Amino acid sequence: MSEGVCEGVCVLRGDGERGAIRSPSRQSPTPPASRWSLPLPLTRTLAGLSPEANVASLGSRLRRWFRPPRRFRLTREGKWFIGATLVLGFAAVNGGINLLFLIFGMLLCLLLANGVLSEACLRRLVVTRRLPAAIHAGSPFLVGIAVRNAKKRIPTFSLEAEDLVAGKPVDRRCFYLKVPAGREQETAYRRTLPRRGIHCLSGLRLSTRFPFGLLRRSIDLDTPAELLVYPALVPAADAVLCSGLAEMNDRPSTVRTRRGEFESLREFRPGDDPRDIHWRTSARRGRCFVRQFEGDTGRLVVVALDDAQPKSPPPGGEPSAPFEAAVSLAASAALVLLRQGYQVGLATSSGFLAPGAGNIHASHILRSLALVEMRPAAEAGTGSPSLPAAMRGVAILRVLQGPQTPRLQTTRFVAVRPS
Numbered sequence: 001m002s003e004g005v006c007e008g009v010c011v012l013r014g015d016g017e018r019g020a021i022r023s024p025s026r027q028s029p030t031p032p033a034s035r036w037s038l039p040l041p042l043t044r045t046l047a048g049l050s051p052e053a054n055v056a057s058l059g060s061r062l063r064r065w066f067r068p069p070r071r072f073r074l075t076r077e078g079k080w081f082i083g084a085t086l087v088l089g090f091a092a093v094n095g096g097i098n099l100l101f102l103i104f105g106m107l108l109c110l111l112l113a114n115g116v117l118s119e120a121c122l123r124r125l126v127v128t129r130r131l132p133a134a135i136h137a138g139s140p141f142l143v144g145i146a147v148r149n150a151k152k153r154i155p156t157f158s159l160e161a162e163d164l165v166a167g168k169p170v171d172r173r174c175f176y177l178k179v180p181a182g183r184e185q186e187t188a189y190r191r192t193l194p195r196r197g198i199h200c201l202s203g204l205r206l207s208t209r210f211p212f213g214l215l216r217r218s219i220d221l222d223t224p225a226e227l228l229v230y231p232a233l234v235p236a237a238d239a240v241l242c243s244g245l246a247e248m249n250d251r252p253s254t255v256r257t258r259r260g261e262f263e264s265l266r267e268f269r270p271g272d273d274p275r276d277i278h279w280r281t282s283a284r285r286g287r288c289f290v291r292q293f294e295g296d297t298g299r300l301v302v303v304a305l306d307d308a309q310p311k312s313p314p315p316g317g318e319p320s321a322p323f324e325a326a327v328s329l330a331a332s333a334a335l336v337l338l339r340q341g342y343q344v345g346l347a348t349s350s351g352f353l354a355p356g357a358g359n360i361h362a363s364h365i366l367r368s369l370a371l372v373e374m375r376p377a378a379e380a381g382t383g384s385p386s387l388p389a390a391m392r393g394v395a396i397l398r399v400l401q402g403p404q405t406p407r408l409q410t411t412r413f414v415a416v417r418p419s
Contacts, residue, residue: 070119071207071218078214085111110212118217121157121208124150125179129163129204129225130186134363137196137232137328145204146186149179158210164203164220196327196370199227230366231324236332240397240408265289273354300355301337302345302387303365304398305330308375323374326406330399331369333408337397338362347387347396349375355394 074082085107092100130144145161155178162173172189179185193199207218265278268288276290310322330346337344338357345355346365353368387394398409 069219070122071220073216073218075209075213075216077212081107081214082111111214114212114214115217117211118208118215120154121159121210122206122217122219125156125159125206126150127161127204127206127221127223129201129223131225131227134230134366135193135227136230137193139232140190140192142188142190144186144188145174146184147176147179147206148184149181151181153181155180156208158208160207162205162207163201164205165200166202167220169205193227193229196229196231196324198371199229201225201227228367228370230370231331232328233332233335234325234328236329236336240333240336264292266292273356299342300345300394301342302347302355302394302396303330303334303337304347304387304396305369305372306398306400307349307372308401310401320374322401322403322406326399326401327369327372329406329408331366333397333399334365334369335362345394348372352387 085104088100088107089104092104126148128146130146132141135141143163147159147161149156156176157178159176159179160173161176162169170191172191174187174189176185176187202224204221204223205218206221207216209216265281266289268277268290278289278291281289306326307323309319334344334346338361343355343357344361344365346353346368348368350372351368353364393412396411398411400407400409
């Protein structure tokens with residue numbers, strides 16, 4: 001007796017789950033379906049559920065289909081169109097004129113086509129927000145929004161993208177006339193933020209009025225982002241020159257930098273650059289030793305910000321206006337000194353940033369100044385920002401608040417040795 005080969009059939013259910021593998025020889029014959037009967041999987045599903053469960057299942061599928069939720073808003077043209085359609089339909093019913101019924105049906109088809117085509121434009125879109133590397137308060141910047149159409153054949157027309165702040169759109173938006181299927185397009189809008197600090201974006205809104213402009217359909221995407229806004233930049237080159245910093249650096253200083261010829265080794269002290277550690281000597285002696293260099297001394301500057309709240313607020317202005325002006329001058333002076341070849345540090349009441357150079361160190365200084373807060377008046381008598389003892393002899397550029405404009409004052413740090 002010859003052995004027969006039984007092939008299994010994988011049944012795909014309506015809910016997307018794979019069923020058990022059945023043998024064709026063991027399946028019971030199914031009666032032929034009538035012309036108006038429902039599909040067999042849907043019939044079995046509806047037969048095993050109550051009417052309330054059927055409605056809940058259908059509602060969950062519709063919610064999954066329209067996720068994220070859509071928003072609808074009639075345009076002015078759409079309101080006039082719907083009003084004319086209703087008037088024409090009332091006239092057709094009242095007079096029984098077949099031509100009016102035909103026109104009324106055509107107008108309803110236009111409304112239906114507007115809804116279907118606008119929904120097709122918003123489906124399967126991948127949106128990416130591209131932010132600039134540095135944003136300064138009061139300076140315009142560009143925010144790029146890239147839209148990729150993941151559909152295979154259907155393009156997207158007349159698409160608008162706008163950022164949301166606390167659920168409300170900003171005053172600028174990006175417009176895309178056509179995004180072909182499988183392609184990506186990017187455009188940008190210009191924006192200006194008046195104050196420094198962290199600004200939050202809650203999401204993105206995509207909307208379209210395609211094809212007839214009767215209905216504005218939109219969806220909100222949950223894509224939060226944070227914008228770190230640096231302080232505003234002001235002209236500070238003349239103020240730095242008038243502060244006497246160049247004359248002070250002509251005098252000898254006890255602090256040596258990483259430039260010049262190698263001089264000697266000494267033990268590591270807090271505030272030293274870890275890049276100067278001599279690892280071979282440190283491993284042999286069991287303690288950290290750093291290299292000292294000779295020549296090119298006195299190129300270290302610490303910008304000390306006066307962040308105390310003034311006792312008497314300025315007349316006719318905001319109480320924080322002098323402090324914000326001092327923060328802007330401190331940021332501008334630090335960038336000017338970095339471009340001139342100085343190693344710049346930052347001292348505030350909330351912390352100390354060791355002197356350094358380069359673009360990365362400049363971003364650290366700007367980030368610290370973007371997040372610095374004004375010290376309350378009750379703590380104003382605690383003194384100026386403290387510096388570590390390793391900064392003894394370093395030039396300090398103090399940024400002091402003023403009733404009209406801030407000013408710069410240059411001193412040299414003298415560490416107080418404990419008795």
